Amino acid sequence: MRLPAIVPATIATADSSPAAGAYVPYQDRALDFADATLVRLTHRKSRSNVLTVDHDDFETYGMDHRKRFTILPQRRGKV
Numbered sequence: 001m002r003l004p005a006i007v008p009a010t011i012a013t014a015d016s017s018p019a020a021g022a023y024v025p026y027q028d029r030a031l032d033f034a035d036a037t038l039v040r041l042t043h044r045k046s047r048s049n050v051l052t053v054d055h056d057d058f059e060t061y062g063m064d065h066r067k068r069f070t071i072l073p074q075r076r077g078k079v
Contacts, residue, residue: 009041038058048069058071
């Protein structure tokens with residue numbers, strides 16, 4: 001299996017306000033700043049791949065509530 005390239009992204013001051021706005025659609029979920037930042041960066045970069053171990057949260061979040069994230073690495077099984 002070939003994995004997609006990991007592309008680091010920078011967070012600019014201008015991103016902090018929209019990242020805070022990412023909290024609104026997920027009020028029923030405990031969306032912390034780190035998750036909100038990843039959601040914001042995926043929207044800004046038009047990417048669906050997320051490198052995280054936070055599968056439970058990112059299986060709930062989506063891109064514009066339509067497309068689901070591709071979470072890397074894949075879940076090995078529920079604990």
